[in-house]
Amino acid sequence: MIEQLLFYTFAILTCGGAVAVVATQNVVRMAFWLVVSLGSVAALFFLLHADFLGAAQLLIYVGGTVVLLVFGVMLTASGPYTTIKTSPAEGIIGAAVGIMLLLVLLSSIGGVDWVSVSGRLPSTPQSPFTADSVREAHAEESLVNSGSTKAKTDLAAVQQQGRTVRQLGLSFLGLRPDRNLKEGGANGLAPAYFLPFEIVSVHLLVVLIGAAYLARAKRRAVSEDRVSLD
Amino acid sequence: MHGLFAALTLEDFIARTISSLTKIPADSDTLLLIAFLAAAFTHAGLLLGLFGGLPVFYIWLERKVAGRIQDRLGPTRVGGSFGWLQTIADGIKLIQKEDLVPKDADALVFRMAPYLATIASFAAFMVLPISDGWIAVTAECGAFLILALMSLEVLGIILAGYSSGSKWALFGAMREAAQMVSYEIPMAICALIPLMIAGSLNFQVIGRMQSGGFWNWFILHDPFTFLAFFCYFTVATASVKRAPFDLAEAESELVAGFHTEYSGFRWSIFFLAEYSSMFAVSAVAAILFLGGWHDGLGIDSVIDSLFRGTGTGIIEGFSLGSYVANVFGAVVLITKACLLVFVQIWVRWTLPRLRIDQVMTTCLKYLVPISCFLFLAAVLWPLTLVTMFSRPVIAGPALGERALSQQKGSSIDASERLGAAR
Amino acid sequence: MGEVGLNAYLTVGAVLFVCGVVCMATKRNGIGVLMGVELVLNGANVNFVAFSRFTSLGLDGQTIALFVIVLAAAEAAVALAIALNFYNNHLTIDVDRGNELQG
Numbered sequence: 001m002i003e004q005l006l007f008y009t010f011a012i013l014t015c016g017g018a019v020a021v022v023a024t025q026n027v028v029r030m031a032f033w034l035v036v037s038l039g040s041v042a043a044l045f046f047l048l049h050a051d052f053l054g055a056a057q058l059l060i061y062v063g064g065t066v067v068l069l070v071f072g073v074m075l076t077a078s079g080p081y082t083t084i085k086t087s088p089a090e091g092i093i094g095a096a097v098g099i100m101l102l103l104v105l106l107s108s109i110g111g112v113d114w115v116s117v118s119g120r121l122p123s124t125p126q127s128p129f130t131a132d133s134v135r136e137a138h139a140e141e142s143l144v145n146s147g148s149t150k151a152k153t154d155l156a157a158v159q160q161q162g163r164t165v166r167q168l169g170l171s172f173l174g175l176r177p178d179r180n181l182k183e184g185g186a187n188g189l190a191p192a193y194f195l196p197f198e199i200v201s202v203h204l205l206v207v208l209i210g211a212a213y214l215a216r217a218k219r220r221a222v223s224e225d226r227v228s229l230d
Numbered sequence: 231m232h233g234l235f236a237a238l239t240l241e242d243f244i245a246r247t248i249s250s251l252t253k254i255p256a257d258s259d260t261l262l263l264i265a266f267l268a269a270a271f272t273h274a275g276l277l278l279g280l281f282g283g284l285p286v287f288y289i290w291l292e293r294k295v296a297g298r299i300q301d302r303l304g305p306t307r308v309g310g311s312f313g314w315l316q317t318i319a320d321g322i323k324l325i326q327k328e329d330l331v332p333k334d335a336d337a338l339v340f341r342m343a344p345y346l347a348t349i350a351s352f353a354a355f356m357v358l359p360i361s362d363g364w365i366a367v368t369a370e371c372g373a374f375l376i377l378a379l380m381s382l383e384v385l386g387i388i389l390a391g392y393s394s395g396s397k398w399a400l401f402g403a404m405r406e407a408a409q410m411v412s413y414e415i416p417m418a419i420c421a422l423i424p425l426m427i428a429g430s431l432n433f434q435v436i437g438r439m440q441s442g443g444f445w446n447w448f449i450l451h452d453p454f455t456f457l458a459f460f461c462y463f464t465v466a467t468a469s470v471k472r473a474p475f476d477l478a479e480a481e482s483e484l485v486a487g488f489h490t491e492y493s494g495f496r497w498s499i500f501f502l503a504e505y506s507s508m509f510a511v512s513a514v515a516a517i518l519f520l521g522g523w524h525d526g527l528g529i530d531s532v533i534d535s536l537f538r539g540t541g542t543g544i545i546e547g548f549s550l551g552s553y554v555a556n557v558f559g560a561v562v563l564i565t566k567a568c569l570l571v572f573v574q575i576w577v578r579w580t581l582p583r584l585r586i587d588q589v590m591t592t593c594l595k596y597l598v599p600i601s602c603f604l605f606l607a608a609v610l611w612p613l614t615l616v617t618m619f620s621r622p623v624i625a626g627p628a629l630g631e632r633a634l635s636q637q638k639g640s641s642i643d644a645s646e647r648l649g650a651a652r
Numbered sequence: 653m654g655e656v657g658l659n660a661y662l663t664v665g666a667v668l669f670v671c672g673v674v675c676m677a678t679k680r681n682g683i684g685v686l687m688g689v690e691l692v693l694n695g696a697n698v699n700f701v702a703f704s705r706f707t708s709l710g711l712d713g714q715t716i717a718l719f720v721i722v723l724a725a726a727e728a729a730v731a732l733a734i735a736l737n738f739y740n741n742h743l744t745i746d747v748d749r750g751n752e753l754q755g
Contacts (some may be wrong), residue, residue: 001263022674069686086678
């Protein structure tokens, strides 16, 4: 009941914010609506029991990326409240194509029986979310609430209460508390994320240096002088 | 949602009380819904009281301290000779003022920006524990979440400055954005040091690890956490844009910075957000470094033993002892945070303001390397001790042993309480 | 108003995705295009987390969503640096003006 209410509130805020981003011509208002939309997505993550992810969304997206974008707006504005208008014809065509794309996506979402499809995923013996457990999700939740210590549902319970910090951290270190690694590697790949984590760290460092290099203050004339002196 | 009482959530408490009064079974859906809503509104109301009440006190304190430092009296008239009610009177005056929107402003964003800043600042209170178990939302990643929420305030400020249609506001907002975004980096790294020692992002766990004497506080854990506290406090002062880092509102150059064009209620809630953020960063400092709700002198254990077991029979699961101990813990935590806020006020009226390039230099050339060094050193410190003395601390039990014994103790405690309740 | 299930979240993700695509296609302001990219990535993220909650994807969905967030931040930083360079060369941020290879 409460969850439904919260979901519909934040879903409407998310979608409304996204539509407003598209409909607005003023860049600063777009940034404002983007904040509304992305903040509500963070709230949806909390509703989906992904607490660390929601916090990361708030810190990185809303507090980081959008601030960066607003900064970009300020640095590239040639006048107050820059509006670079889209022509109405383009807007109408865009809206029509967008609505058609949305209808295609919605029909495919409605047309797939997700429970039976997810049953076809390679599930491991210790995986908490087998197709059965999806069907029994509500039963499990009520069991967990009543303090059941059923061993099989323990990890699932942890995930359903949204305590994913430790599990995410372990999976970045190459451990999977929710999977049986011996039997899980059906395709020969370990299902943990040590290597991607390291690659992303190096990638971030490269981006840091690269962005600083790209956005540096231009002193072309000075550097050419130095070259000629050398 | 965790509880107002130690071994019992407020929600359960309300559900049980209603069911015992009206003979409705305690697990009926409507009753649970009512209990949930009542608990949620109580929590929100308590937090709102804290959020609104503390700034009122701080603004009075600021004026009084500023007056004393400048050899004046400060407010003296409203509410007795100390001017206790000055802030309330100011607030009433501010609400009555006209809500102006400049002709050049982008009206929608201009109106919404103060709310954005206030919501961000208020949301940080959601995951801030006031005492052992007194927390609105027990998040496993509470420390991470509070850093994330506090970083959102800058958005409201940038949008306010940009949408005002005024040069002063725009310059103030630009400075503010650059400053707050840069200072977030050393702040997060400094906060990471005690989090790494505790091995948890949960404020409850971090607070409980520092129970006992003040030598258990993380500030005295090793020399690097001691330095990290001062580094964190400097950075926190800058990140809530207090002097000497208040370049965004430097009145000698920028009139009033980002809130130049604001008036009345919207202007006042910017200040509400600022002073609440001061409390929030100070409370985080108190929890991460200064032992949280533990007084460090053993008074809380005395209180706990005095009231232990009393009142357990009144309502099932409710123990007067833990309640009184929690009230004392809340008083201790708020006192610690208020002392830190007092230091911030003191610094503001003592030190001259830096220049904007000096602010950025301080952050990027000094505070970021210092905090990185402290983090690295705090990581290596226990390893060095283990190599030299084959134990991770110089004296006393290691943190892990302490946490373990305490965990045992508290679980026995909880089962005792529950046993007594049944 | 039924029980909130997987389809509801997927619908939200689809709306975000479509808004992002339309935003990327119709905006002429370079920063606006970047905002469209953020919306698309968020739509994908909502789907990942919804699958992680409701199907046997488990923790994998959340992990991948986390990677998406991190890479999106990196992408925004680089794209913004490029936008600033573009502005330095053309004195506008209108992407339609970027029709010559030599700045």
